[in-house]
Amino acid sequence: MTRVKICGLMEEQHVKAASSADAIGFVFAPSRRRVSIERAQELSRLADNGVQRIGVFVNASYEEIDKAVKTVPLTMVQFHGDEPDELIRRIEVPVIQAFSIRTSDDVEKLNNSIADYVLVDAPGTDYRGGSGHVFDWSLLENVELDHSRLILAGGLNQDNVQAAISQTNPFMVDVSSGVETDGRKDEVKIQQFILQAKGDSMERTQEKTIDPVGFFGRYGGQFVPETLMKAVKELEAAYEDAKNDDEFQKEYHHYLKEYVGREQPLTFAARMTEAWGGPKIYLKREDLNHTGAHKVNNAIGQALLAQRMGKRKIVAETGAGQHGVATATICALFDLDCVVFMGEEDIKRQQLNVFRMKLLGARVESVTKGSGTLKDAVNEALRYWVTNVEDTHYLIGSALGPHPFPTMVRDFQSVIGKETKQQILEKEGRLPDAIVACVGGGSNAIGMFHPFVEDASVRLIGAEAAGAGVDTDRHAATLTKGSEGVLHGAMMKILQDDAGQVQEAHSISAGLDYPGIGPEHAYLADNGRVTYEAITDDEALASVIEMSRLEGIIPALESAHAIAEAKKQAQSMTADEILVICVSGRGDKDMATYAEKLEGLS
Numbered sequence: 001m002t003r004v005k006i007c008g009l010m011e012e013q014h015v016k017a018a019s020s021a022d023a024i025g026f027v028f029a030p031s032r033r034r035v036s037i038e039r040a041q042e043l044s045r046l047a048d049n050g051v052q053r054i055g056v057f058v059n060a061s062y063e064e065i066d067k068a069v070k071t072v073p074l075t076m077v078q079f080h081g082d083e084p085d086e087l088i089r090r091i092e093v094p095v096i097q098a099f100s101i102r103t104s105d106d107v108e109k110l111n112n113s114i115a116d117y118v119l120v121d122a123p124g125t126d127y128r129g130g131s132g133h134v135f136d137w138s139l140l141e142n143v144e145l146d147h148s149r150l151i152l153a154g155g156l157n158q159d160n161v162q163a164a165i166s167q168t169n170p171f172m173v174d175v176s177s178g179v180e181t182d183g184r185k186d187e188v189k190i191q192q193f194i195l196q197a198k199g200d201s202m203e204r205t206q207e208k209t210i211d212p213v214g215f216f217g218r219y220g221g222q223f224v225p226e227t228l229m230k231a232v233k234e235l236e237a238a239y240e241d242a243k244n245d246d247e248f249q250k251e252y253h254h255y256l257k258e259y260v261g262r263e264q265p266l267t268f269a270a271r272m273t274e275a276w277g278g279p280k281i282y283l284k285r286e287d288l289n290h291t292g293a294h295k296v297n298n299a300i301g302q303a304l305l306a307q308r309m310g311k312r313k314i315v316a317e318t319g320a321g322q323h324g325v326a327t328a329t330i331c332a333l334f335d336l337d338c339v340v341f342m343g344e345e346d347i348k349r350q351q352l353n354v355f356r357m358k359l360l361g362a363r364v365e366s367v368t369k370g371s372g373t374l375k376d377a378v379n380e381a382l383r384y385w386v387t388n389v390e391d392t393h394y395l396i397g398s399a400l401g402p403h404p405f406p407t408m409v410r411d412f413q414s415v416i417g418k419e420t421k422q423q424i425l426e427k428e429g430r431l432p433d434a435i436v437a438c439v440g441g442g443s444n445a446i447g448m449f450h451p452f453v454e455d456a457s458v459r460l461i462g463a464e465a466a467g468a469g470v471d472t473d474r475h476a477a478t479l480t481k482g483s484e485g486v487l488h489g490a491m492m493k494i495l496q497d498d499a500g501q502v503q504e505a506h507s508i509s510a511g512l513d514y515p516g517i518g519p520e521h522a523y524l525a526d527n528g529r530v531t532y533e534a535i536t537d538d539e540a541l542a543s544v545i546e547m548s549r550l551e552g553i554i555p556a557l558e559s560a561h562a563i564a565e566a567k568k569q570a571q572s573m574t575a576d577e578i579l580v581i582c583v584s585g586r587g588d589k590d591m592a593t594y595a596e597k598l599e600g601l602s
């Protein structure tokens with residue numbers, strides 16, 4: 001069925017009237033329909049997730065376009081000016097290039113467009129589009145262009161749209177003037193137009209290449225350049241297939257048991273329980289996994305999937321080095337080529353893990369760009385993937401990135417929460433009252449929380465990194481201080497400045513030092529199912545000492561954030577309550593930091 005775009009929206013009631021359109025357009029170019037980025041953002045919030053948000057530009061700068069893409073956010077952009085191919089290539093979302101059609105020579109030009117879609121329109125009058133004039137559709141009769149890339153515009157209205165569709169068979173029709181009365185959008189005309197275009201159906205058209213997928217509320221999606229779209233789609237299909245395949249699941253669980261050493265205990269922390277004087281404390285011991293953290297649960301799953309897709313080369317990013325070590329380990333086990341990108345700053349902080357990766361046969365690439373931390377490592381890993389996409393799988397380490405990564409990583413990490421649920425029922429005969437896990441990108445936390453999300457009696461608390469304090473500029477408290485934006489292929493909450501530039505994050509813990517948060521966490525924060533609190537570097541360090549001395553378990557710096565938050569939660573809980581802490585990893589990798597920061601410890 002032909003899709004419908006309603007363009008030039010400026011008012012709330014018109015966005016709502018267009019609710020069954022496939023796409024809505026905001027004009028950022030000189031026009032009587034021009035809106036600001038902020039206004040488009042407000043209006044966009046009223047539309048369903050399935051509706052494409054398209055920004056219309058005429059010769060705007062990359063910075064302006066990028067800001068609109070990230071802020072509104074836009075799922076596509078439409079160019080009506082003389083935008084060069086280099087600009088089209090730089091845009092992270094699909095691009096529509098508009099052409100004015102007067103003669104058959106103009107139609108010829110469509111074939112040279114490198115844009116994802118071409119829009120054919122009558123020449124503009126006052127502005128570069130939206131003139132309300134019809135061009136001669138018969139000029140399109142012999143168009144060579146694949147019609148799945150063709151968008152028809154120019155003087156369409158409820159009376160001529162069916163004829164236009166029959167004659168030109170476009171992928172989408174686009175209207176602006178034809179759904180206006182006296183220069184203002186008209187709700188009745190919008191709805192009549194959609195009905196006519198879709199043959200009396202008010203259904204939105206479901207089609208994979210254009211409908212955003214993998215959204216958690218407003219967050220997630222696939223904001224990737226066209227060069228990666230094929231790989232992302234291939235991965236989506238492969239994961240869909242694998243997750244329902246008993247053989248795949250059997251193999252995955254075989255390695256979790258025989259190689260990682262699962263299941264991991266849910267240890268009753270008797271001395272911490274006594275010292276804190278509140279609820280019974282249980283520790284989920286991801287620190288006991290082979291390689292020292294939860295990361296390996298996901299690395300095994302994705303490495304098996306990569307092999308299923310026939311890919312024998314793996315690229316990964318790492319912050320604290322735990323994901324890099326887990327990936328290098330699994331690549332050694334399965335004889336896969338492995339390259340790991342790691343920020344230069346993190347390389348300094350995590351020397352031991354760097355050596356471990358090398359010993360395991362991985363190539364560690366130092367990333368000197370930006371702050372030399374996790375964000376920059378993800379950037380470089382993504383770049384590497386773009387150029388090696390045919391034979392390489394990007395084994396992302398957290399519940400981040402374009403769909404299906406956040407869902408897939410969550411599923412592979414859900415073993416944490418599933419075991420915990422079973423274990424607490426066996427030990428206590430009931431569910432816990434609260435669960436605390438640390439969040440950077442958020443994979444251990446989402447793996448722990450996911451099986452409990454429907455259990456309303458269980459409070460779920462994420463501990464993010466407050467670094468030097470959330471009121472300083474040195475923190476990684478994305479949910480406390482961040483705002484909506486696109487990073488690393490997904491819409492999420494990120495730390496950014498007023499111009500939409502991603503800010504540097506800071507945490508003493510390399511694994512939490514990330515300016516974004518997985519999309520599912522952003523969603524769970526918005527709907528209030530999970531509460532997120534920020535823990536400072538100093539609070540985390542104090543928890544390292546406390547847990548080491550009370551339980552004989554030296555936690556990773558990341559996990560120490562969860563412990564510090566759990567202690568705060570415990571203050572208002574009673575002895576008949578149960579609190580579970582996810583100890584996501586062990587502290588061996590952090591020994592150099594502990595030795596430096598806790599010098600003089602007595």
Ligand SMILES: O=C(O)c1ccccc1NCC(=O)[C@H](O)[C@H](O)COP(=O)(O)O
Binds near residue numbers: 008030121127
């Ligand atoms: O709508 C505008 O004012 C505008 C200004 C500058 C560039 C493009 C513009 N609009 C694009 C569109 O609304 C549509 O893509 C198309 O041109 C709609 O045309 P029409 O239905 O003839 O108004």
